[in-house]
Amino acid sequence: MSALSERPDNPIVGIPMPHESAALHVTGEALYTDDLVGRIAGTLHAWPVQAPHTHALVTALRPEKAYEVPGVVRVLTADDVPGVNDAGVKHDEPLFPTEVMFHGHAVCWVLGETQEAARLGAAAVEVDYEPLPSLVTVQEAIAAESFQGTPRHLERGDAEAALEGAAHVFDGEFEFAGQEHFYLETHVSLALVDEGGQVLVHSSTQHPSETQEIVAHVLGVPSHEVTVQCLRMGGAFGGKEMQPHGYAAIAALGATLTGRPVRLRLNRTQDMTMSGKRHGFHSTWRVGFDDEGHILALEATLTADGGWSLDLSEPVLARALCHIDNAYWVPDIRVDGRVARTNKTSQTAFRGFGGPQGMLVMEDLLGRCAPLLGIDPLELRRRNLYQQDQTTPYGQPVRQADRLTACWNQVADSGEVARRRAEIAEFNHRHPHTKRGLAMTPVKFGISFNLTAFNQAGALVHVYKDGSVLINHGGTEMGQGLHTKMLQVAATALGLPLSRVRLAPTRTDKVPNTSATAASSGADLNGAAIKNACEQIRERLAQVAGGRLGISPNDVRFDDGVVRGLSPASGEIGWNELVNTAYHQRVQLWAAGFYRTEGLHWDPNVMQGEPFKYFANGVAASEVEVDGFTGAYTLRRVDIVHDVGDSLSPLIDIGQIEGGFVQGAGWLTLEDLRWDTSDGPNRGRLATQAASTYKLPSFSEMPEDFRVKLLEKAHEEGAVYGSKAVGEPPLMLAFSVREALREAAAAFGPAGSSVDLGCPATPEAVYWALDRARTPQAPEAAPSDADAGAEPAMAGGCASWRGK
């Protein structure tokens, strides 16, 4: 057991407890950025002028009429930017563009005394556009060879030769949709120049340090003149990793120019039409199996739809390539990846960060190939699971393959999968118009930022003279329970009851140069940094206590606010008294903590190395029921066993697993992003730009029976108090839902039907799938092809099968 992972006696970590802000959440007392507006007098409100073109040059911009609207204070344009007119780190995102790159692109912003004034002012701004040809779908971009960033290539062995020798070879094409984050709190920033002349930006951001950097470069000032604070976010899911920067910069620019606080809050439509989403992907693949269904080789090309600028598309693509294997051993493999440039919002991080897209290609092809191989899909998946110490295509050993098997077996046993599948077969036999399906899928997800430098974190821990403790760390709270875990870590490390520790909002002037709270790494990184800071303080206090108790500092133990030696005979001293004593001995009672993840290396150019500290593992079994008249379905039961290491906070972790799963199920089965792909006047416009047209899961989509268990005896040597990351991996357990739908749809047809299922598998997509299954002679014209104005993501792609 490593020093990092070892737990003391009576740890506070591991105790199930509600979110640290739960009582504030339920009463409405919890404050979010936009709730601060009423506390700050004289705040101005910002409103964007959004271009009604998908691609166009801005040939003239005349703000004069806006100033005729009562209450309009200022129109912000490119001429106002003292620093760099760019909102990103790649310098490909002009904050005030001269070329409109997507429908709804903001060309300038209006500040008003009220939101109403700003809105009316924005409507009065006159802009002349020269429309340009646009690329809206990823297919159009591929045809036009419109790509951006660096293409990536991942290879092991000789896939082509292996395919040549494989007993069964199949190929296919699969395009699937992205996903809107739909955090309940839209993007919001509130900026002001504070009493010290510093620009203070309250921002709903996962990445305060980068928000600070962008604000500073837009304002043309050094970073130390800007402080970004994030109290909490009303959800983020990756959507606030890069995307908040530009909005924060607009607010900060407005505040410095007018001398008044500026609030910029997007309404839902603005948020959906302007901010980036999960990348949709296009893929082509060839896969080879032996007669027993073992995967021999895979060749694939993944094209991510990056939208108009790079944002995080390159690392998203890298993670997609690294996760195309999901949990399966693929001896020979060649995967090419590229980022398409289209006239859409700039797609960005979203829980899983490309991992889900890579894995979906694999799970989809397994679901399609299993019937063609004559192998039960459940058995096909089980048979290909990684074995101990096999390596991934990028050369990292899978050291805990036994945990994958353990999760699989536990789900199969506790979920009574064999018995239920027999019952389902019986049910399906008796019900011509209703069919059920049950599928199991695994997840193996790499934890750490692919970019090694991001795997560092800082913390600041203060012990005040009265013994109370205040902690700061670089991570942000978006609902995932990071702060709850960090309080538990600090209390454990200092041997204090939780009530003695308080956590202050994340601020760049407390902990600098932080990484985004992303990649599921928040607790790993910041927890280790807090533990490091607490241990520095504890060691100093142990010296003081050793002197008082007359024992070696090495024998001093901190537990529940009492400090004592190994032997009861040595007596004890209360925490507060010890702190007070230490103060008078002029012992430093605060510390900065730091952590860097050890053992990582990665060469992005050859896509080889050990980019991940460890893998998170999990398995899900989902059972669905499908109505043959409509394609509508219900999720009857879900069983999950997931590996979170030794949980830091079990109630929080269960919540992450359940929430991630349902969010993943939303992406795969319900949430239907549609852009207007026609040549009509609204070409390129997001058709689903409101909650009324973009449907996320509600109560009606949650599993009727939802059983989640944490894998036991799952200590993780490499992470704080033996825990594992949990934020992203469970999202991908939802593949089991889509695969169960495929099986239920297949049950409408003759045994062994291979079913091509659209993604998202909406009731309509499921209906066409089951209708094709039950009417094998149905004409090839896929009904969704007739769906003018629809994203081709509707179609499952047209796989051409060939056995060999």
Next chain:
Amino acid sequence: MSTPATPGVTVNGDRLPLTGVAAHTTALDWLRGRGLTGAKEGCAEGECGACSVMVARPGTTSPTEWTSVNACLVPVAALDGQEVVTSEGLGSSSDLHPVQQELAVRGGSQCGYCTPGFVCSLAAEFYRPGRVATDEACDHEHGPNGVDLHALSGNLCRCTGYRPIRDAAFALGSPEDGDALAARQQQPPPEPRPTRIAVDGAEFVRPETLTETLALLTERPEAQIVAGSTDWGVEVNLRGRRAPLVVAVDRLPELRELSFRTDYVEVGAALTLTEIERKLNGRIPLLAELFPQFASRLIRNSATIGGNIGTASPIGDAPPALLALDADVVLASPRGERVVALADYFTGYRETVRAADELIRGVRLPLPLAPLVGFHKIAKRRFDDISSVAVGYALEITDGAVVQARIGLGGVAATPLRAVATEDALVGRPWTEETVRRAAAVLAEEGTPMDDHRASASYRSAMLGQSLLRLFHTHPQTHPGRQEVPA
């Protein structure tokens, strides 16, 4: 018109004046501007429920009922004289309300942004007078404590996956003795009172009587009529509509009656869907099928039957059912009343025969009711979605033959319409699979469905045909004759 009292709203027990409030100001913006920032804006169109608050409204089984509503859709002026409770009013972090307690300790909040809205929707269900604990009839949507999860059908959570919220909902007990909000339900609801608020040339007016209302509509044909204002809110928030005059009709007694007559049931236009659902209590089976599929509980608590017809949307949920029921619309104006068949009411996309000075007073549903009914709504999501297509059926089958058939369709044309050709293909023929398959082929060709983000035209057409097959599959047997409806 009598002089209105000084406008004001009682919020969490405090009476707050409504001064300087624009006619388009929503209750949500007003509350947040007063520092009550618990309720949030998540979508501004009544879809997410983050803005849910409770309003003391007339009850059906108790004098008053705490009713959850979307604060983002209600003009705050419409709350003049009323009582509102927000998450802040239910409890504080040092003294949690039972609903807040259960949600907090069970992990019912993660980011917490949607939580105050869930709290209010769930508190309304906690206090619902008809809620009784039962060990039977429990399922994943109905708790042993009588909680109906549909109470939360208009609340979205992006974090939890809902399981802990369901557990919290099903763990709730009953209000304790002395619970002030429970006691409030036993007292009369706030009296409706006339309101007139004018700011910057825009007015919100709640006339006291129907006569006043009709006179005002005659004088000001540009008036925007609102009842539950669930459409008004969307127009104001998303499309920037700023009507010079908003006239509220939701409290007019003539529009709030539900009565059984010899030949018909009359349903007041300003009754909310929830009120109709509770008052009918299953006595009109076709509507009983419709209600749970009509938007969400939050919307049904405000939306009225008159409003659903008045907006004349081709995808409104009520018209297909009402067409199948052969409903009539009662239109009132200073010239008197006229009765128009609903089938003749819609004339084009969001256009009707209603004149500017006419007000929908009610809907008449002829008796006796057809015995074989069904309401099929096709949508992506089961709770709270807009239909791709909707079909209402009312059939009478005697001696194995279809003697009467009325089929109402939504989502297949610019207006809701009757599936006349399909009806012809059924009437006079035996209720057999063969008849149904032929008629289903006809039904699939009714209307001119379109492609959009909700569904493809081909799916819409397919669903029409499948719908009739599904009806037959559900009701393969012939049925007894017409049914009497107990008043």
